[in-house]
Amino acid sequence: MRSRILHIVVVSFLAVPLFANTFIVKAVKGTVEVRRDVKEEWRRVKLGDVLKPEDSMRTGKNSSVTIVSDSKRLTVPELSIIDLSDVRELSQKEFLLKLAMENVLAVPQRDRDSIMIPTATVLHGANNGKEDATVESSLETGRMQLQGTKVLFDNAFYATSVLKSKETFRKYPELKSNYDARLTIAQAFEKLRLVNEAITEYAMLTKEDLPSPLAKNVQASLQRLKQAK
Numbered sequence: 001m002r003s004r005i006l007h008i009v010v011v012s013f014l015a016v017p018l019f020a021n022t023f024i025v026k027a028v029k030g031t032v033e034v035r036r037d038v039k040e041e042w043r044r045v046k047l048g049d050v051l052k053p054e055d056s057m058r059t060g061k062n063s064s065v066t067i068v069s070d071s072k073r074l075t076v077p078e079l080s081i082i083d084l085s086d087v088r089e090l091s092q093k094e095f096l097l098k099l100a101m102e103n104v105l106a107v108p109q110r111d112r113d114s115i116m117i118p119t120a121t122v123l124h125g126a127n128n129g130k131e132d133a134t135v136e137s138s139l140e141t142g143r144m145q146l147q148g149t150k151v152l153f154d155n156a157f158y159a160t161s162v163l164k165s166k167e168t169f170r171k172y173p174e175l176k177s178n179y180d181a182r183l184t185i186a187q188a189f190e191k192l193r194l195v196n197e198a199i200t201e202y203a204m205l206t207k208e209d210l211p212s213p214l215a216k217n218v219q220a221s222l223q224r225l226k227q228a229k
Contacts, residue, residue, distance in 0.1 A: 030063025142172030
């Protein structure tokens with residue numbers, strides 16, 4: 001049943017046209033790189049470079065970049081990854097369709113539980129260190145992507161910030177302790193006037209061991225939305 005639903009959602013998703021602008025690099029500080037289309041190679045960004053919607057950007061430590069299009073100006077801070085295809089607004093219909101797809105993808109594959117597939121090997125010495133380094137490198141990519149979602153939120157691209165955040169948490173579940181990023185999801189739903197979805201996100205946060213100031217903020221937001229319904 002899950003696969004059938006996923007198929008329907010994917011087909012519908014592919015039927016939705018994608019629109020996004022090209023950008024010109026107006027300012028570069030430090031190490032800024034671009035990955036073109038589906039290529040895995042990262043190359044340094046230069047002033048005046050033209051970036052396309054299918055490109056991704058990442059910034060190094062103490063680095064930043066400013067890009068502009070006809071109607072947008074975006075500054076990406078240090079240690080961020082952003083896909084330029086996300087720098088756009090979505091209609092509510094398109095957003096809800098993509099959100100439904102992401103929610104389906106997040107459902108565990110329970111039909112695989114009965115199949116015992118070895119997924120890890122005991123590593124020793126230098127190999128063990130390499131494995132740990134690979135995992136940490138992967139998590140750092142996830143952290144940079146979450147930083148990129150904050151850039152989207154701060155520039156009012158609320159729908160794509162939600163979608164990218166949820167995708168990142170699905171791919172890197174270890175990062176779900178990033179409560180600030182999860183709070184941003186709830187706040188983005190509020191901005192989109194999707195009250196029930198915002199309440200759900202705030203309610204899930206109340207179950208976590210949050211720092212006191214953040215816990216009070218979440219509780220206050222949750223009560224405010226419930227009273228406004």
